[in-house]
Amino acid sequence: MTDLKQLHDLHRPLGSTGLLVSPLGLGTVKLGRDQGVKYPSGFRIPDDAEARQLLALARELGINLIDTAPAYGTSEQRLGPLLRGQRDQWVIVSKVGEEFENGQSRFDFSPAHTRLSVERSLRRLETEHIDLVLVHSDGNDVAILRDSGVYETLAELKHEGKIGAFGLSGKTVEGGLLGLERGDCAMVTYNLNEQAEKPVLDYAASHAKGILIKKALASGHVCLAPGTDPVRASFELLFGHPGVCSAIVGTINPLHLAHNVATAAAVIRSIR
Template sequence: MDLRPHYRALGDTGIEVSPIGLGTVKLGRNRDVKYPDPFTLPDDDAVRALLAVAREHGINLLDTAPAYGASESRLGELIGNRNDWILCTKVGESWDGNGSTFDFSADAIRASVERSLRRLRTDVIDIVLIHSDGADVGILQGDAVATLDDLKRRGLIRAFGMSTKTAAGTLLAAETCDVLMTTFTEVEPDVREAAIAAGTAGAGLLVKKALQSGHRADGAALASPLASAAVSSVVVGTISTKHLTENVGQVLAAVA
């Protein structure tokens, strides 16, 4: 099973991504999460094995965030060849083991990207998304976008955007961002419509929580977003090599 012939353009960024990406919340954080079952963080060998299976099938997109606990540091340590991967991380939300704090100021965003560069052990991050707290429009009216644009001009990041939570935020973000991450389900049809409009207009579109964080784990949930040409990749969280392989099979059946 090889996804490589099915890579999709990430909007107008020049980046190409596999139609399924690997979400890495569960590599770094097992408290204060919305998954149906409790779980233990995988050890280093299990993470290496997961990443090896992802590579074998041609997955090139890894999605992480400072808010995912040890996820960024573990990826930095365990991904092997940096050039094998498109790394997507976030700014704006921090998680200290107990709860989240949000800071979308220019200083916080610059400091967060510098910390992610160190943790991911890289000179350039492919994609940085604003990790919205829900107030998408208010955040977009602040300094965050201009700060990320400056980091892009300085060569520290290749593309930037926002993981949005509202339809209005998705549409507004599309005016200034390279990439959007949104849900894409019948539960939030207004967000889905806004995402399709944004993707059609040239934003790279990444889909999050397609399996509703494990509450709806069926193949149709992966196939349905990929039926839209506006979607570049569905980012699915898993720490199971079995589930990862099943998901790749479902995606290949949908896109091949």
């Protein structure tokens, strides 16, 4: 029997992509970048042994979804070797559009850079196929989708079999809706503090599109009444919405990860 504090039997479809994902995904920005990240306290990037243990724990707890990006410093380069021999056990999400160099982000959504970025990610991740690629928006969601050619290029890469699905990690309702209309998935901010993008979740639920949640725990900034578990309250909000497929949590603390999984499992089972 599956441990009730694990997620193995709680995997669900990511919209109509054909992918089955755990309700929590592991965000890996902290494996590769400690500059310009919006967390309430500093942290040390884990070494390879610590990262390997974290990934093993995630698998043991039933997590099969990993979220990375070129903008996450050395995250992709580290994940390639760390996931050797395990590729078929993971659904990998990466991104295009944002580069992080010398402590600064820059954006390029052109077709040429989109293709270069995906092919570089394939090499770094030591794989022939990335399950889902999202456009890492700078906030100008609609203009990016309409004018840059990035979605058209991702559609070509999907046709070529290099990626399985594509979508938008955006910052606006309009962008999220357009991203879903023309793509497979959207990554949206939705938490106890910020719920403005709820219409994107509603659209996804009624059109069988995928939704990933970023900043699910408000990057550690949630404040609630004394005695209220902020993690449980967050997951009750998220998994109470039928559009939510998976929430990305970026912890590198094994105890936090186990607590997040146990809480999510209990919440999901209580509302099934």
